[in-house]
Structure formats: C-alpha cells, structure tokens
Amino acid sequence: MTAGLDLGHAPGEDGEQTDLLRVDDLVVEYPGRGLFAKPFRALTGVSVRIPPGRTLGLVGESGSGKTTLGRAVLGLAPVTAGTITFDGRDISRASRRERKALSRHLQVVFQDPYSSLNPAMTVGDILAEPLSVQGVPVGDARARVAELLDRVHLPQDVLRRLPREFSGGQRQRIAIARALALRPRLIVCDEPVSALDLTTQARVLDLLLGIQQGTGVSYLFVSHDLDVVRHLSHQVAVMHRGEIVEQGDARHVTEVPDHPYTQRLLLASPVPDPDRQAERRAVRQQLAGVETNESHAA
Numbered sequence: 018m019t020a021g022l023d024l025g026h027a028p029g030e031d032g033e034q035t036d037l038l039r040v041d042d043l044v045v046e047y048p049g050r051g052l053f054a055k056p057f058r059a060l061t062g063v064s065v066r067i068p069p070g071r072t073l074g075l076v077g078e079s080g081s082g083k084t085t086l087g088r089a090v091l092g093l094a095p096v097t098a099g100t101i102t103f104d105g106r107d108i109s110r111a112s113r114r115e116r117k118a119l120s121r122h123l124q125v126v127f128q129d130p131y132s133s134l135n136p137a138m139t140v141g142d143i144l145a146e147p148l149s150v151q152g153v154p155v156g157d158a159r160a161r162v163a164e165l166l167d168r169v170h171l172p173q174d175v176l177r178r179l180p181r182e183f184s185g186g187q188r189q190r191i192a193i194a195r196a197l198a199l200r201p202r203l204i205v206c207d208e209p210v211s212a213l214d215l216t217t218q219a220r221v222l223d224l225l226l227g228i229q230q231g232t233g234v235s236y237l238f239v240s241h242d243l244d245v246v247r248h249l250s251h252q253v254a255v256m257h258r259g260e261i262v263e264q265g266d267a268r269h270v271t272e273v274p275d276h277p278y279t280q281r282l283l284l285a286s287p288v289p290d291p292d293r294q295a296e297r298r299a300v301r302q303q304l305a306g307v308e309t310n311e312s313h314a315a
C-alpha cells in the first residue's frame with residue numbers, strides 16, 4: 018500500500034484517467050465460528066471496474082455475494098486473495114489509519130433508512146459528524162451542512178429535528194447527504210431504495226443520478242432488482258454463488274442478457290410499465306423458442 022494515501026487525482030501513464038475502482042480476482046472467505054468451524058467462501062475470482070463518474074450495478078439473488086463485494090471495497094470483509102485498487106492504489110490490505118484517510122473518498126449508503134441514522138442525534142449533528150471526524154472547522158462544517166441539505170432537496174429547518182420525524186424517503190435523503198459530506202469519489206449504495214415504495218424509489222434514484230451529474234461521483238450500486246439497476250447503471254455485473262457470471266453494458270445485460278442465470282432473473286422480475294411488459298413478453302417468447310429448440314435437440 019502506498020504511504021500517504023494522497024488520492025487527489027491520479028491520471029494513468031498514458032495521460033488518461035485510470036479506473037477509479039478495480040477489483041481483480043477477489044476471493045473473500047469468512048472465518049467459521051465454534052468447534053467445527055469451517056471458513057465460508059463468499060466470493061471467488063471476482064473482477065470489476067468502475068471509471069470516474071460512472072455506475073456499476075451489481076445484481077443477483079439473495080446470498081449471491083453482492084453485499085460482501087461492497088463490504089470488501091469498504092474494508093469491512095476479509096480479503097483472502099486478489100486485489101482492490103482505488104485510484105491506482107492497492108487498498109485491499111489497508112490499515113485502520115489508512116482506512117480513515119480513505120473514508121473521505123469512499124462512502125456508503127445502506128438499505129435501511131430506519132436503522133442507519135443514529136436516532137438520538139439531530140439531522141444537523143448527523144450531517145456534521147463526518148466533517149468533525151476529519152477535523153473540518155465548525156464554521157465551514159455549518160456551511161457545508163446547509164449545502165448538503167440543498168443538494169438532497171431538504172429544507173434547512175430539518176437541522177434541529179430527529180430521524181424519527183421523517184419518512185423512509187426523507188431519511189434516505191439524509192443518509193445520502195451524510196455520505197456526500199466529504200465529497201467522496203465513490204459511494205457504495207447497498208440496496209438504497211429496496212425499503213421504499215415505488216414512487217419514492219424513483220425520486221431517490223433520480224436524486225442519485227442528479228448528484229452524479231453534478232459531482233462526478235461513481236457508484237457501486239447493489240440491488241436485487243434489475244429494473245432499478247437498469248435505471249441508474251452504465252455497466253452491470255451479475256453475481257451468482259459468489260461469482261460474476263455476466264457483465265457488460267447495462268441495457269444489454271438487463272434486457273437481452275447472454276447468461277441463462279441472468280435470463281432467469283429477468284423473467285422473474287415484475288414489470289409495471291406496459292411497454293416494457295410487451296418487450297419482456299417478446300424476450301420471453303424468444304427464450305421459450307430457444308428452450309424448445311434445445312429440448313428438441315436433447
């Protein structure tokens with residue numbers, strides 16, 4: 018790991034900006050517990066890339082390893098083998114001190130807006146906390162908090178209120194504002210809209226898109242929902258049993274996927290929009306034709 022962790026800007030050798038995040042051949046094994054403990058391999062040979070200002074959507078069924086990949090990037094899951102490179106620096110085995118420096122650049126928004134905010138703190142204190150941990154002077158922190166509320170379209174009078182006074186969507190806006198406080202370059206969004214109703218989901222996704230356009234932040238966006246991922250992602254990676262089975266352009270992977278596992282995910286996902294339903298029906302018929310042909314051939 019490079020000493021100092023100056024992550025300001027790191028152009029590639031040819032003058033082009035390198036990928037902001039690179040994960041190469043990552044293996045994560047959780048240690049077992051108890052007398053008959055056996056390690057559990059949650060990720061095997063996972064490789065992904067995220068350029069600056071882009072979104073990688075990560076989809077897959079429950080237990081496929083999506084959260085584990087996000088946690089490994091954040092230093093919260095054990096890296097057994099492989100590397101995680103952030104802005105050209107290997108961070109896979111960063112020390113606690115190095116992680117603190119990294120937290121300026123790497124943030125997270127969790128799924129549950131009801132448990133991710135400290136219920137005893139006012140919104141103002143929640144938003145100011147990451148700034149004070151990094152030693153930002155009080156006057157600058159106040160100005161930054163006001164800016165953050167504007168950015169997530171919340172009025173300034175929320176500052177003195179507690180999280181329990183807000184709806185799920187508003188709480189998620191507060192969590193997003195907190196993640197943005199230190200102007201990070203990458204945010205791991207772990208199912209950030211799964212707990213919200215459809216209309217609120219759409220608003221929060223649009224907010225995330227607007228923030229990306231305004232700030233150039235990158236997202237690693239974890240979701241089990243292909244429609245949500247399609248809305249936001251440039252690239253999509255599909256996880257199955259700890260491995261990436263398919264990745265590529267978001268529209269291709271989420272609409273005409275190559276891998277049978279992604280095709281099954283697509284067919285299983287509900288589609289409220291009638292135009293999309295017609296598209297899906299056509300894809301289903303196409304796939305059914307392929308399956309019939311295959312079964313005839315067998």
Ligand SMILES: Nc1ncnc2c1ncn2[C@@H]1O[C@H](COP(=O)(O)OP(=O)(O)OP(=O)(O)O)[C@@H](O)[C@H]1O
Nearest residue numbers: 047057059077078079080081082083084085086241
């Ligand atoms: N701390 C842990 N110790 C042991 N095993 C774990 C731990 N965390 C996750 N696992 C296991 O690793 C596998 C992948 O879990 P992970 O939470 O990454 O999946 P996921 O795709 O995010 O699922 P979900 O959508 O339900 O959150 C699962 O089999 C899970 O039981």
